Amino acid sequence: MNEDGLTNQYISINNDIINAGVVIVDATTLRFGAYQHEDQTANNWDGHGRFIAALNADGTADLDAAAVTSLSLNNAAFDLYNQYQDTVELAGYKANNSFLHLDVDVENLTADVLKVNGNVEGTTKLVLYPTSGKDIRGESILFAQSENDTTGNADSFAVWRVYRSPYMFDVKYTQTAENANKWELTMGDEANEYAGVEPGERPNPDVPDPEIPDVPTPEIPTVNNRKVAPEVIAYGALPMAAIEQTRSMVDNVANQITNNRVYTRSCSFVDAYWNGEPHQQLWVNPTYYTSNYDAPFDIDADIWGIEAGGDLQHDLNNKIGVFVSYRKGNYDMNGNGKHYYATIGSEVDIDSYLAGLYYRYDKNNWYGFATLYGGIQQADIKTDDGIKSDTDGVEFGGSVEAGYDYALTDTVYLTPSLGAFYTQVNYDDATDSAGKRAKYSDLRQIELEAGVKLTKVLKTDDGLANVYLKPSIVQTFVDGDEVNITGLGKVNTLDDDTLGRVELGGRWGFTDQLSAYGWANYTFGSDYDAATFGLGLNYAW
Structure with missing residues (x-):
């Protein structure tokens, strides 16, 4: 893994993965989102990656089918930072020394979400990409939930890095029912080491530049004794x-x-x-x-x-x-x-x-x-x-x-x-x-x-x-x-x-x-x- 919680090589998925029982990502990065070849020949280049259990008779994705894919990360990264909200449905999730990269929309209090119908195992380090430096202390944002889960707990996810935001985020864990859990992001009072820092550039498909609203730079809190790692x-x-x-x-x-x-x-x-x-x-x-x-x-x-x-x-x-x-x-x-x-x-x-x-x-x-x-x-x-x-x-x-x-x-x-x-x-x-x-x-x-x-x-x-x-x-x-x-x-x-x-x-x-x-x-x-x-x-x- 490099200093950004990614690997130098990656696999980019911009389409549906259908009826995959187990997906193992070992020592590389699995990235969902747009991708284009150098010769501009990729089909569905601006598509979204998904795990799909089955297709309907007309060939469209059956979104009501129960998830069948279990995702296993080993010294790897699952990269969902793509400027849109992913909902990833899984039959199981396991992480070993691995990273999960998430879009976080602080204006609308939403984020990429993992929905797991099975066990959540290991501890995943989170890399967060808030859309701005907006102060949302007192609010919470759902990013993972599970059912039929006998292993998920308060240590399943831990915030490793937060870009842009003047404050660090924490993970709020709640057991919603027997063998059911949810994990939310909350903004704390701790000053963020990466306040105002933009993430490194990703490989850029031939996508027209979006119109970016003029968001004022947040005021970084001044503290006499700043908490650091x-x-x-x-x-x-x-x-x-x-x-x-x-x-x-x-x-x-x-x-x-x-x-x-x-x-x-x-x-x-x-x-x-x-x-x-x-x-x-x-x-x-x-x-x-x-x-x-x-x-x-x-x-x-x-x-x-x-x-x-x-x-x-x-x-x-x-x-x-x-x-x-x-x-x-x-x-x-x-x-x-x-x-x-x-x-x-x-x-x-x-x-x-x-x-x-x-x-x-x-x-x-x-x-x-x-x-x-x-x-x-x-x-x-x-x-x-x-x-x-x-x-x-x-x-x-x-x-x-x-x-x-x-x-x-x-x-x-x-x-x-x-x-x-x-x-x-x-x-x-x-x-x-x-x-x-x-x-x-x-x-x-x-x-x-x-x-x-x-x-x-x-x-x-x-x-x-x-x-x-x-x-x-x-x-x-x-x-x-x-x-x-x-x-x-x-x-x-x-x-x-x-x-x-x-x-x-x-x-x-x-x-x-x-x-x-x-x-x-x-x-x-x-x-x-x-x-x-x-x-x-x-x-x-």
């Missing part, structure tokens, strides 16, 4: 999830590389492992990151990951190395949002794989640190009511940081620093099983951080240890966060933020070669808070 919330949450997925990665790499400087008798700072000769080191750290983002969507994130790397070259002033990162993130949306909300929850799961280079420069009290990295993100999107989608993204970024160490005493240091971090994630378009499509821009974020770290060095019998406290201010700048979602248009998903951050950490040297690290930080803002926890192990030789 849960997959819309999930699509809107993906850009924030893409940024959160690797937000703390560079800090984790830096913690392994930069938190081991010590003050020397020459009144300068060097790497604690420096012994007068070039050396290498390997390091690894698992990490856990959790955050909550309140606006424009309420998102709870839980991310587990691991970073690992090692030096390719190291001397007194320069250190060059490589690192890899794997993270698994879960992003849960309860449906709340600043401008949009859903009554059903959704979630996004992301696996990310990145690799990069780091460079560290030390000169007396100064240091500089830089990274360059790239990789992929793989996202699975799903809603609590079963809508699913997936998409992949390419991520690349880099960072630069510089600082200066002040030795307040031989064992107490104060280090002001400035850092800039760039992240770009380019996600492919996503299309879900309900037909919605999300088109993503190239997401870019710059994060600036200014902080001051206070470090206390502890002398141990086996090596060096330290503890530190680092408060900082973070400013983010976002571009390319727009998502174009079917029926909703462009939605901005991220804001520029001013954040505060406090980090507490330390190092413990077990020997001159082996040491462990640990840290935790808390980041906070008006609509955002996050916490990171990490442990690391470093071995130098």
